[in-house]
Amino acid sequence: MSTQGRRRRRIMRMALAAGAGGTALLLVLTMCGSDTDSSAADAPSRPTTKSSPAPAAQLAVPPSYATGQRWEIPDASPEQALARASGLLAHLERLPKGRFRMRTLDVSTGQPGWSGHPWQPPTAIDSSVSDAPGGAAAGRFPRLLSVAREGREFFVAWSFGRTSGDHLTSDTFVVLDVYDALSGARRRVELPWSGAPTVSGSGPGILITDGRTRNAVVDPLSGETARVPENALAHPRGCTGCRRLTEVRAVTDKGLLLSGESGFWVKGGWYSRNVAPSGADPASGTPTSVAPGLLLAKWRPAKKRKDARTHEIWAVHDTATGKPIAQTRCHKPAIEPGEFPRAVVSPNGGYLVAGHLAFDLERRKAHCFEQSDGSRQLLLATVGDTGTAYGATSxxxxxxxxxxxxxxxxxxxxxxxxxxxxxxxxxxxFEVAGVGVFSWTDSKDRLHLLGHPRRLP
Incomplete structure:
Protein backbone atom coordinates (compact mmCIF):
# COMPACT_ATOMS: atom_id res chain seq x y z
CA MET A 1 0.00 0.00 0.00
CA SER A 2 1.34 3.46 -0.83
CA THR A 3 2.33 5.97 1.83
CA GLN A 4 -0.61 8.15 0.78
CA GLY A 5 -3.03 5.21 1.10
CA ARG A 6 -1.76 4.30 4.58
CA ARG A 7 -2.11 7.95 5.67
CA ARG A 8 -5.70 8.04 4.38
CA ARG A 9 -6.60 4.85 6.29
CA ARG A 10 -5.02 6.24 9.48
CA ILE A 11 -7.10 9.41 9.20
CA MET A 12 -10.29 7.38 8.74
CA ARG A 13 -9.53 5.25 11.82
CA MET A 14 -9.00 8.44 13.86
CA ALA A 15 -12.34 9.83 12.64
CA LEU A 16 -14.20 6.63 13.53
CA ALA A 17 -12.62 6.59 16.97
CA ALA A 18 -13.72 10.18 17.54
CA GLY A 19 -17.39 9.06 17.32
CA ALA A 20 -20.30 11.26 16.31
CA GLY A 21 -18.40 14.50 16.90
CA GLY A 22 -15.63 13.50 14.49
CA THR A 23 -18.15 12.36 11.92
CA ALA A 24 -19.97 15.67 12.19
CA LEU A 25 -16.69 17.52 11.66
CA LEU A 26 -15.90 15.46 8.55
CA LEU A 27 -19.37 16.18 7.20
CA VAL A 28 -18.96 19.90 7.77
CA LEU A 29 -15.54 19.90 6.07
CA THR A 30 -16.79 17.96 3.06
CA MET A 31 -19.92 20.08 2.68
CA CYS A 32 -18.15 23.47 2.70
CA GLY A 33 -18.86 25.27 -0.55
CA SER A 34 -21.30 27.76 -1.99
CA ASP A 35 -23.48 29.55 0.55
CA THR A 36 -26.49 28.85 -1.65
CA ASP A 37 -26.10 25.08 -1.31
CA SER A 38 -28.50 23.05 0.83
CA SER A 39 -27.35 22.90 4.44
CA ALA A 40 -29.64 19.97 5.26
CA ALA A 41 -26.62 17.67 5.35
CA ASP A 42 -24.83 19.96 7.82
CA ALA A 43 -24.66 17.87 10.99
CA PRO A 44 -26.56 19.31 13.98
CA SER A 45 -24.41 20.51 16.82
CA ARG A 46 -25.57 18.50 19.83
CA PRO A 47 -23.95 20.70 22.52
CA THR A 48 -26.09 23.72 21.61
CA THR A 49 -29.35 21.92 22.39
CA LYS A 50 -29.55 19.56 25.32
CA SER A 51 -32.10 17.51 27.21
CA SER A 52 -31.94 16.71 30.90
CA PRO A 53 -34.37 15.83 33.71
CA ALA A 54 -34.52 19.36 35.11
CA PRO A 55 -33.05 22.79 34.32
CA ALA A 56 -30.06 24.02 36.26
CA ALA A 57 -32.29 26.70 37.74
CA GLN A 58 -35.81 25.32 38.11
CA LEU A 59 -38.33 27.53 36.32
CA ALA A 60 -41.85 27.74 37.75
CA VAL A 61 -44.36 26.97 34.96
CA PRO A 62 -48.18 26.66 34.97
CA PRO A 63 -49.42 23.41 36.53
CA SER A 64 -50.69 22.13 33.17
CA TYR A 65 -47.06 21.57 32.06
CA ALA A 66 -44.83 18.71 33.20
CA THR A 67 -41.76 19.89 35.11
CA GLY A 68 -39.95 16.54 35.09
CA GLN A 69 -39.55 16.58 31.30
CA ARG A 70 -38.03 19.34 29.27
CA TRP A 71 -35.46 20.38 26.70
CA GLU A 72 -33.26 23.47 26.85
CA ILE A 73 -31.36 25.82 24.57
CA PRO A 74 -28.85 27.34 27.00
CA ASP A 75 -27.67 30.33 24.94
CA ALA A 76 -30.46 31.32 22.55
CA SER A 77 -30.73 34.30 20.22
CA PRO A 78 -33.15 37.10 21.24
CA GLU A 79 -35.62 36.08 18.53
CA GLN A 80 -36.82 32.70 17.34
CA ALA A 81 -38.92 31.60 14.38
CA LEU A 82 -41.47 28.80 14.38
CA ALA A 83 -42.61 26.61 11.50
CA ARG A 84 -45.97 25.57 12.91
CA ALA A 85 -46.85 22.77 10.50
CA SER A 86 -43.54 20.95 10.95
CA GLY A 87 -43.11 21.90 14.62
CA LEU A 88 -39.57 23.20 14.05
CA LEU A 89 -38.03 26.06 16.01
CA ALA A 90 -35.20 28.11 14.49
CA HIS A 91 -32.67 30.16 16.43
CA LEU A 92 -29.28 31.71 15.71
CA GLU A 93 -25.89 30.76 17.07
CA ARG A 94 -23.24 33.47 17.31
CA LEU A 95 -19.85 32.48 15.89
CA PRO A 96 -16.44 34.22 15.96
CA LYS A 97 -15.63 37.08 13.57
CA GLY A 98 -19.20 38.40 13.49
CA ARG A 99 -20.69 35.32 11.82
CA PHE A 100 -23.94 33.48 12.61
CA ARG A 101 -25.39 30.03 12.03
CA MET A 102 -29.07 29.04 11.80
CA ARG A 103 -29.98 26.05 13.98
CA THR A 104 -33.25 24.17 14.32
CA LEU A 105 -34.94 22.01 16.92
CA ASP A 106 -37.97 19.72 16.95
CA VAL A 107 -40.22 21.34 19.56
CA SER A 108 -42.09 18.13 20.39
CA THR A 109 -38.95 16.09 21.17
CA GLY A 110 -36.22 18.64 21.80
CA GLN A 111 -33.98 16.89 19.27
CA PRO A 112 -31.71 19.07 17.10
CA GLY A 113 -32.60 19.33 13.44
CA TRP A 114 -30.48 20.68 10.60
CA SER A 115 -27.99 23.49 11.05
CA GLY A 116 -26.91 25.91 8.35
CA HIS A 117 -23.52 27.05 7.12
CA PRO A 118 -21.99 30.10 8.88
CA TRP A 119 -22.64 33.44 7.20
CA GLN A 120 -21.84 37.10 7.66
CA PRO A 121 -24.60 39.72 7.99
CA PRO A 122 -24.09 43.22 6.61
CA THR A 123 -22.29 45.80 8.70
CA ALA A 124 -24.75 47.92 10.67
CA ILE A 125 -24.67 51.64 9.96
CA ASP A 126 -26.67 52.73 12.98
CA SER A 127 -27.55 50.76 16.12
CA SER A 128 -30.98 52.40 16.15
CA VAL A 129 -31.96 51.00 12.74
CA SER A 130 -34.12 47.91 13.21
CA ASP A 131 -31.66 46.42 15.71
CA ALA A 132 -29.45 45.67 12.74
CA PRO A 133 -26.51 43.40 13.57
CA GLY A 134 -23.01 42.94 12.25
CA GLY A 135 -19.60 44.56 12.38
CA ALA A 136 -19.18 46.86 15.36
CA ALA A 137 -22.74 46.31 16.58
CA ALA A 138 -21.63 43.82 19.22
CA GLY A 139 -24.40 41.95 20.98
CA ARG A 140 -26.90 42.36 18.12
CA PHE A 141 -28.41 39.52 16.13
CA PRO A 142 -30.14 39.40 12.75
CA ARG A 143 -33.92 39.39 13.04
CA LEU A 144 -35.90 36.18 12.50
CA LEU A 145 -39.30 35.39 11.05
CA SER A 146 -41.12 32.52 9.37
CA VAL A 147 -43.21 32.54 6.21
CA ALA A 148 -45.26 29.92 4.35
CA ARG A 149 -46.11 29.66 0.67
CA GLU A 150 -47.86 26.88 -1.30
CA GLY A 151 -47.65 24.46 1.59
CA ARG A 152 -43.92 25.02 2.23
CA GLU A 153 -42.49 26.77 5.27
CA PHE A 154 -39.39 28.94 5.42
CA PHE A 155 -37.20 30.56 8.06
CA VAL A 156 -35.85 34.01 7.27
CA ALA A 157 -32.95 35.80 8.95
CA TRP A 158 -32.82 39.42 7.87
CA SER A 159 -30.53 42.34 8.52
CA PHE A 160 -29.80 45.80 7.17
CA GLY A 161 -26.53 47.59 6.49
CA ARG A 162 -23.52 47.65 4.20
CA THR A 163 -22.52 44.38 2.60
CA SER A 164 -18.84 45.34 2.35
CA GLY A 165 -16.37 46.52 4.95
CA ASP A 166 -16.05 49.94 3.32
CA HIS A 167 -17.59 52.43 5.75
CA LEU A 168 -17.24 55.24 3.19
CA THR A 169 -19.79 53.83 0.77
CA SER A 170 -23.41 54.95 1.01
CA ASP A 171 -24.84 51.74 -0.48
CA THR A 172 -26.98 49.89 2.01
CA PHE A 173 -28.96 46.68 1.60
CA VAL A 174 -31.64 44.55 3.18
CA VAL A 175 -30.14 41.07 3.29
CA LEU A 176 -32.41 38.02 3.59
CA ASP A 177 -31.12 34.52 4.29
CA VAL A 178 -34.09 32.31 3.40
CA TYR A 179 -34.07 28.66 4.52
CA ASP A 180 -36.42 25.85 3.60
CA ALA A 181 -37.72 24.81 7.02
CA LEU A 182 -37.58 21.07 6.27
CA SER A 183 -34.38 20.68 4.26
CA GLY A 184 -32.32 23.68 5.39
CA ALA A 185 -31.60 24.72 1.77
CA ARG A 186 -30.54 28.37 1.89
CA ARG A 187 -30.95 31.26 -0.53
CA ARG A 188 -29.52 34.76 0.00
CA VAL A 189 -31.35 37.81 -1.32
CA GLU A 190 -29.74 41.27 -1.24
CA LEU A 191 -31.94 44.25 -1.97
CA PRO A 192 -30.60 47.83 -2.20
CA TRP A 193 -32.46 49.88 0.41
CA SER A 194 -32.07 53.21 2.17
CA GLY A 195 -33.62 54.08 5.51
CA ALA A 196 -34.96 51.83 8.24
CA PRO A 197 -36.91 48.88 6.77
CA THR A 198 -39.68 46.80 8.28
CA VAL A 199 -39.71 43.15 7.20
CA SER A 200 -42.66 40.80 7.81
CA GLY A 201 -43.80 37.34 6.77
CA SER A 202 -47.50 37.21 7.69
CA GLY A 203 -48.51 36.25 4.14
CA PRO A 204 -47.19 34.08 1.32
CA GLY A 205 -44.44 36.60 0.53
CA ILE A 206 -41.80 38.50 2.50
CA LEU A 207 -42.80 42.17 2.68
CA ILE A 208 -40.13 44.87 2.94
CA THR A 209 -41.47 48.37 3.50
CA ASP A 210 -40.62 51.81 4.83
CA GLY A 211 -44.22 52.10 6.02
CA ARG A 212 -45.27 54.41 3.22
CA THR A 213 -44.40 54.47 -0.48
CA ARG A 214 -41.32 52.22 -0.78
CA ASN A 215 -42.28 48.55 -0.79
CA ALA A 216 -41.00 45.27 -2.16
CA VAL A 217 -42.13 41.64 -1.96
CA VAL A 218 -39.75 38.67 -2.05
CA ASP A 219 -41.00 35.25 -3.15
CA PRO A 220 -39.50 32.72 -0.68
CA LEU A 221 -39.77 29.93 -3.26
CA SER A 222 -37.75 31.58 -6.02
CA GLY A 223 -36.05 34.52 -4.31
CA GLU A 224 -37.50 36.84 -6.95
CA THR A 225 -38.12 40.40 -5.78
CA ALA A 226 -40.96 42.61 -7.01
CA ARG A 227 -40.87 46.34 -6.29
CA VAL A 228 -44.27 47.91 -5.68
CA PRO A 229 -44.45 51.31 -7.37
CA GLU A 230 -46.49 53.99 -5.65
CA ASN A 231 -48.81 54.39 -8.63
CA ALA A 232 -49.73 50.67 -8.51
CA LEU A 233 -51.46 50.68 -5.12
CA ALA A 234 -54.92 50.84 -6.73
CA HIS A 235 -57.08 52.79 -4.26
CA PRO A 236 -60.75 51.75 -4.06
CA ARG A 237 -63.11 53.76 -6.23
CA GLY A 238 -64.81 56.58 -4.36
CA CYS A 239 -62.50 56.49 -1.32
CA THR A 240 -60.73 59.85 -1.35
CA GLY A 241 -59.34 59.28 2.16
CA CYS A 242 -57.66 56.07 1.00
CA ARG A 243 -55.20 58.17 -0.98
CA ARG A 244 -53.90 59.80 2.21
CA LEU A 245 -51.48 58.00 4.54
CA THR A 246 -51.46 55.01 2.22
CA GLU A 247 -49.48 52.08 3.62
CA VAL A 248 -48.83 48.48 2.57
CA ARG A 249 -49.69 46.31 5.57
CA ALA A 250 -49.13 42.73 4.40
CA VAL A 251 -49.05 40.27 1.55
CA THR A 252 -52.13 38.03 1.32
CA ASP A 253 -53.07 35.12 -0.93
CA LYS A 254 -55.28 37.57 -2.85
CA GLY A 255 -52.80 40.43 -3.16
CA LEU A 256 -51.41 43.32 -1.16
CA LEU A 257 -53.29 44.47 1.94
CA LEU A 258 -53.24 48.27 2.12
CA SER A 259 -54.68 50.95 4.37
CA GLY A 260 -55.35 54.66 4.13
CA GLU A 261 -56.80 57.39 6.29
CA SER A 262 -60.34 56.05 5.97
CA GLY A 263 -60.22 52.36 5.23
CA PHE A 264 -58.25 49.30 4.20
CA TRP A 265 -58.44 46.98 1.21
CA VAL A 266 -56.80 44.20 -0.78
CA LYS A 267 -55.59 45.42 -4.13
CA GLY A 268 -57.94 44.08 -6.79
CA GLY A 269 -60.13 42.41 -4.16
CA TRP A 270 -62.30 43.62 -1.28
CA TYR A 271 -62.69 47.00 0.44
CA SER A 272 -63.32 47.52 4.17
CA ARG A 273 -66.40 49.71 3.62
CA ASN A 274 -68.14 46.66 2.15
CA VAL A 275 -67.18 44.21 4.92
CA ALA A 276 -67.71 46.27 8.09
CA PRO A 277 -68.80 44.24 11.14
CA SER A 278 -72.31 44.55 12.51
CA GLY A 279 -73.01 47.92 14.12
CA ALA A 280 -69.82 49.58 12.87
CA ASP A 281 -69.32 52.79 10.92
CA PRO A 282 -68.24 51.46 7.47
CA ALA A 283 -65.79 54.33 6.96
CA SER A 284 -63.94 53.90 10.26
CA GLY A 285 -61.95 50.66 9.90
CA THR A 286 -58.33 50.68 11.09
CA PRO A 287 -56.15 47.56 10.75
CA THR A 288 -54.00 47.00 13.84
CA SER A 289 -52.34 43.60 13.40
CA VAL A 290 -51.96 40.93 10.72
CA ALA A 291 -51.45 37.19 11.14
CA PRO A 292 -51.37 34.52 8.40
CA GLY A 293 -54.81 34.63 6.78
CA LEU A 294 -56.25 36.93 9.46
CA LEU A 295 -56.52 40.65 10.16
CA LEU A 296 -57.42 42.32 13.45
CA ALA A 297 -59.15 45.66 12.94
CA LYS A 298 -60.66 48.38 15.11
CA TRP A 299 -63.90 50.17 14.18
CA ARG A 300 -66.03 53.01 15.51
CA PRO A 301 -69.68 52.17 16.23
CA ALA A 302 -72.22 53.64 13.83
CA LYS A 303 -72.96 57.28 14.67
CA LYS A 304 -76.58 56.61 15.63
CA ARG A 305 -75.65 54.01 18.26
CA LYS A 306 -75.82 55.02 21.92
CA ASP A 307 -72.29 53.74 22.57
CA ALA A 308 -70.73 55.57 19.63
CA ARG A 309 -68.79 57.93 21.92
CA THR A 310 -67.81 55.43 24.60
CA HIS A 311 -66.99 52.18 22.81
CA GLU A 312 -65.16 50.71 19.86
CA ILE A 313 -65.63 47.47 17.93
CA TRP A 314 -62.84 44.94 17.42
CA ALA A 315 -63.14 42.30 14.71
CA VAL A 316 -61.03 39.55 13.18
CA HIS A 317 -61.34 39.46 9.38
CA ASP A 318 -60.51 36.77 6.83
CA THR A 319 -57.89 38.32 4.56
CA ALA A 320 -59.12 36.29 1.57
CA THR A 321 -62.61 37.80 1.60
CA GLY A 322 -62.40 40.63 4.14
CA LYS A 323 -65.46 39.26 5.94
CA PRO A 324 -65.50 39.47 9.74
CA ILE A 325 -65.20 36.14 11.58
CA ALA A 326 -65.85 37.33 15.14
CA GLN A 327 -66.28 40.69 16.88
CA THR A 328 -66.58 42.27 20.31
CA ARG A 329 -67.08 45.71 21.91
CA CYS A 330 -64.70 47.49 24.29
CA HIS A 331 -64.69 50.82 26.07
CA LYS A 332 -62.49 53.40 24.45
CA PRO A 333 -59.25 53.84 26.41
CA ALA A 334 -58.63 57.19 28.07
CA ILE A 335 -55.37 57.43 26.09
CA GLU A 336 -54.84 55.68 22.78
CA PRO A 337 -51.78 53.38 22.87
CA GLY A 338 -48.86 54.22 20.67
CA GLU A 339 -48.72 50.62 19.47
CA PHE A 340 -51.39 47.93 19.49
CA PRO A 341 -50.66 44.41 20.76
CA ARG A 342 -49.65 41.86 18.15
CA ALA A 343 -52.24 39.27 17.15
CA VAL A 344 -51.17 35.76 18.23
CA VAL A 345 -52.87 32.76 16.65
CA SER A 346 -52.91 29.19 17.97
CA PRO A 347 -51.02 26.72 15.74
CA ASN A 348 -54.27 25.15 14.50
CA GLY A 349 -55.76 28.57 13.69
CA GLY A 350 -58.75 28.14 16.00
CA TYR A 351 -57.98 30.93 18.49
CA LEU A 352 -56.51 34.41 18.45
CA VAL A 353 -55.45 36.69 21.31
CA ALA A 354 -54.18 40.26 21.25
CA GLY A 355 -53.67 42.05 24.55
CA HIS A 356 -57.09 42.48 26.18
CA LEU A 357 -58.86 40.59 23.37
CA ALA A 358 -59.58 36.88 22.86
CA PHE A 359 -61.31 35.31 19.86
CA ASP A 360 -62.72 31.82 19.45
CA LEU A 361 -62.64 31.66 15.66
CA GLU A 362 -64.29 28.25 15.36
CA ARG A 363 -67.33 29.30 17.41
CA ARG A 364 -67.17 32.88 16.08
CA LYS A 365 -67.16 34.37 19.57
CA ALA A 366 -65.00 37.11 21.05
CA HIS A 367 -64.28 38.61 24.46
CA CYS A 368 -62.92 41.91 25.70
CA PHE A 369 -61.27 41.89 29.14
CA GLU A 370 -61.43 45.34 30.69
CA GLN A 371 -62.56 47.32 33.70
CA SER A 372 -65.83 49.25 33.63
CA ASP A 373 -63.93 52.50 33.21
CA GLY A 374 -62.20 51.20 30.08
CA SER A 375 -58.84 50.49 31.71
CA ARG A 376 -57.25 47.25 30.51
CA GLN A 377 -55.58 45.28 33.25
CA LEU A 378 -55.43 41.85 31.60
CA LEU A 379 -53.03 41.35 28.70
CA LEU A 380 -52.98 38.00 26.88
CA ALA A 381 -49.74 36.91 25.24
CA THR A 382 -50.05 33.29 24.04
CA VAL A 383 -52.71 30.74 23.15
CA GLY A 384 -52.53 27.02 22.34
CA ASP A 385 -54.56 24.61 20.25
CA THR A 386 -56.83 23.69 23.17
CA GLY A 387 -57.82 27.35 23.63
CA THR A 388 -55.79 27.80 26.81
CA ALA A 389 -54.41 31.33 26.87
CA TYR A 390 -51.82 32.90 29.15
CA GLY A 391 -51.17 36.49 30.09
CA ALA A 392 -50.84 38.76 33.09
CA THR A 393 -52.71 41.46 34.97
CA SER A 394 -51.04 44.74 35.92
CA PHE A 430 -45.74 30.15 22.71
CA GLU A 431 -47.10 26.64 22.56
CA VAL A 432 -46.94 24.18 19.66
CA ALA A 433 -47.24 20.39 19.34
CA GLY A 434 -48.36 20.22 22.96
CA VAL A 435 -45.14 21.81 24.23
CA GLY A 436 -44.90 25.19 25.94
CA VAL A 437 -41.72 27.17 25.28
CA PHE A 438 -40.51 29.37 28.16
CA SER A 439 -37.61 31.79 28.49
CA TRP A 440 -35.43 33.08 31.28
CA THR A 441 -32.17 35.03 31.47
CA ASP A 442 -29.31 33.88 33.69
CA SER A 443 -26.86 35.96 35.73
CA LYS A 444 -24.55 36.27 32.71
CA ASP A 445 -27.37 37.80 30.64
CA ARG A 446 -27.71 34.66 28.49
CA LEU A 447 -31.17 33.77 27.25
CA HIS A 448 -32.36 30.20 27.92
CA LEU A 449 -35.32 28.57 26.16
CA LEU A 450 -37.06 25.68 27.91
CA GLY A 451 -39.63 23.34 26.40
CA HIS A 452 -42.12 21.69 28.77
CA PRO A 453 -44.76 19.25 27.41
CA ARG A 454 -48.33 19.44 28.60
CA ARG A 455 -49.28 16.95 31.28
CA LEU A 456 -51.28 13.99 30.06
CA PRO A 457 -54.97 14.11 31.09
Missing part, protein backbone atom coordinates in the same frame (compact mmCIF):
# COMPACT_ATOMS: atom_id res chain seq x y z
CA UNK A 395 -48.28 44.22 33.35
CA UNK A 396 -47.01 47.24 31.43
CA UNK A 397 -47.18 45.42 28.09
CA UNK A 398 -47.36 41.98 26.55
CA UNK A 399 -43.55 41.91 26.41
CA UNK A 400 -43.47 42.72 30.13
CA UNK A 401 -45.91 39.88 30.83
CA UNK A 402 -43.73 37.43 28.89
CA UNK A 403 -40.68 38.61 30.83
CA UNK A 404 -42.37 37.86 34.15
CA UNK A 405 -44.04 41.21 34.86
CA UNK A 406 -47.45 41.53 36.50
CA UNK A 407 -49.50 38.69 37.96
CA UNK A 408 -49.65 35.62 35.65
CA UNK A 409 -53.09 34.48 34.52
CA UNK A 410 -54.52 31.47 32.67
CA UNK A 411 -57.91 31.21 30.96
CA UNK A 412 -59.83 28.99 28.56
CA UNK A 413 -60.98 31.11 25.62
CA UNK A 414 -64.27 29.16 25.16
CA UNK A 415 -65.01 29.74 28.87
CA UNK A 416 -63.23 33.04 29.49
CA UNK A 417 -62.84 33.26 33.26
CA UNK A 418 -59.27 34.37 34.12
CA UNK A 419 -57.59 32.24 36.78
CA UNK A 420 -54.61 33.79 38.60
CA UNK A 421 -51.46 31.70 38.84
CA UNK A 422 -48.78 31.80 41.52
CA UNK A 423 -46.76 35.05 41.31
CA UNK A 424 -43.50 33.26 40.47
CA UNK A 425 -44.96 31.33 37.53
CA UNK A 426 -43.59 32.20 34.08
CA UNK A 427 -46.03 32.09 31.16
CA UNK A 428 -45.02 30.43 27.87
CA UNK A 429 -43.66 32.43 24.96
Missing amino acids: ARSVADALAGGGVPVQLEVPRPVPQPLAPQVRIPQ
